[in-house]
Amino acid sequence: MSVAIAISYLDRQTLPVAVKAIGKDIPLSNEQFSALQSAFLVAYAFMYAGGGKLTDALGTRLGFTLIMAFWSLACASHGFARTFAMLAVSRFLLGMGEGGGFPAATRAVAEWFSPRDSATAMGIINGGTAVGGVVAPPLIALILTYLNWRWIFFITGAIGLLWTLWWRLEYFPPLRHPRLTSRERAELESAAAASVGGPKLKWLELLRFRESWGLVTAKFLSDAAWYFYLFWLPKYLYDARGFDIKAVGTFAWIPYAAAGVGCLAGGWFSSHLVRRHFSVGTARKLALGLSAAVMPSVLLIPHVEVSWAIAIFSLAYFGQQSWSTLVMVLPTDLFPTSAVGAVAGLVGFGGAMGGIAFGTLVGYLLDHGFGYGVVFTIAGSLHVAAFAIILATIPGSGQTLRKAVA
Numbered sequence: 001m002s003v004a005i006a007i008s009y010l011d012r013q014t015l016p017v018a019v020k021a022i023g024k025d026i027p028l029s030n031e032q033f034s035a036l037q038s039a040f041l042v043a044y045a046f047m048y049a050g051g052g053k054l055t056d057a058l059g060t061r062l063g064f065t066l067i068m069a070f071w072s073l074a075c076a077s078h079g080f081a082r083t084f085a086m087l088a089v090s091r092f093l094l095g096m097g098e099g100g101g102f103p104a105a106t107r108a109v110a111e112w113f114s115p116r117d118s119a120t121a122m123g124i125i126n127g128g129t130a131v132g133g134v135v136a137p138p139l140i141a142l143i144l145t146y147l148n149w150r151w152i153f154f155i156t157g158a159i160g161l162l163w164t165l166w167w168r169l170e171y172f173p174p175l176r177h178p179r180l181t182s183r184e185r186a187e188l189e190s191a192a193a194a195s196v197g198g199p200k201l202k203w204l205e206l207l208r209f210r211e212s213w214g215l216v217t218a219k220f221l222s223d224a225a226w227y228f229y230l231f232w233l234p235k236y237l238y239d240a241r242g243f244d245i246k247a248v249g250t251f252a253w254i255p256y257a258a259a260g261v262g263c264l265a266g267g268w269f270s271s272h273l274v275r276r277h278f279s280v281g282t283a284r285k286l287a288l289g290l291s292a293a294v295m296p297s298v299l300l301i302p303h304v305e306v307s308w309a310i311a312i313f314s315l316a317y318f319g320q321q322s323w324s325t326l327v328m329v330l331p332t333d334l335f336p337t338s339a340v341g342a343v344a345g346l347v348g349f350g351g352a353m354g355g356i357a358f359g360t361l362v363g364y365l366l367d368h369g370f371g372y373g374v375v376f377t378i379a380g381s382l383h384v385a386a387f388a389i390i391l392a393t394i395p396g397s398g399q400t401l402r403k404a405v406a
Contacts, residue, residue: 009132034363047099071097130260141249214393
């Protein structure tokens with residue numbers, strides 16, 4: 001599953017990293033670039049919500065097979081684009097496919113891991129985002145050295161289709177896995193017994209709980225910042241720092257490497273606190289608070305040398321992906337397995353809406369002379385506000401909510 005998430009981030013980074021080369025054939029303003037990301041995120045948001053329902057209905061194995069095959073073909077379709085409108089359609093289709101990825105990952109964690117280990121497992125899976133981000137800049141720079149930009153999309157789409165075939169052949173839920181021993185199967189059944197068998201709630205029913213609203217709102221704010229960093233880092237380096245594709249390929253992977261460490265560190269630290277007999281709720285909130293605390297450092301980026309800017313981006317990516325790991329595991333803490341996919345879908349929907357709203361604002365501000373200083377000032381405050389919302393809306397460990405849902 002971590003490999004699949006890595007491929008998804010490789011696919012979504014193709015356009016931002018290659019935007020300068022694409023612009024020679026299809027000129028793009030900042031607002032058009034923002035519109036392309038919004039096309040991705042609109043589809044991503046609705047499929048993130050629908051993808052949770054899809055994996056709940058079809059199961060993780062079949063649901064994710066369909067999801068990844070679709071997004072891989074959508075990625076390849078970018079290579080046929082001749083106009084801005086054609087790029088927008090391909091971007092929309094890619095978002096539609098990729099939106100189901102994290103709900104499927106969340107469900108796989110709920111199937112295979114207990115709450116004690118789920119944060120670490122999600123950290124490993126979420127680490128795939130960093131792998132995809134690390135690979136994208138140098139890989140794209142290498143492809144552009146020998147081929148035109150269209151081959152970037154053909155090659156990455158083919159990688160996704162090959163992995164989909166492997167997934168279909170190798171992944172099974174615990175009760176049907178052919179290589180589990182009877183003892184291992186019994187242990188997994190025991191760990192899952194407390195959460196399986198609950199009702200399959202509709203989205204409107206889930207919104208009766210303030211914890212649902214808290215998670216959606218926090219994700220709206222924090223992912224607004226994350227999608228800005230994710231989609232705009234290469235463009236910032238091109239436009240504000242004068243990088244070419246070779247320089248982006250050489251340096252833009254560094255923040256993603258830090259993000260990978262953050263994925264593992266956040267999940268490990270939270271699980272470590274649980275093993276030290278902290279409550280699950282306290283462990284998650286301590287780790288979330290520390291993650292949010294480093295995010296205002298991005299306010300310094302426009303005012304420092306480029307080497308320091310890369311270092312601060314790296315710190316922010318570390319904090320964001322530590323945060324993201326923990327927010328994604330919260331639905332498994334708070335809700336029974338039968339509702340996890342739907343809750344994860346709602347949370348992802350909120351995050352994508354935040355990305356659309358802030359991305360649109362960024363494109364407008366940059367095309368109307370406000371500059372990156374204002375943008376980084378806003379982005380640096382969003383995780384702190386999101387953490388305050390989590391503290392206000394998720395006061396307990398989740399056991400009371402599990403009983404209420406059941």
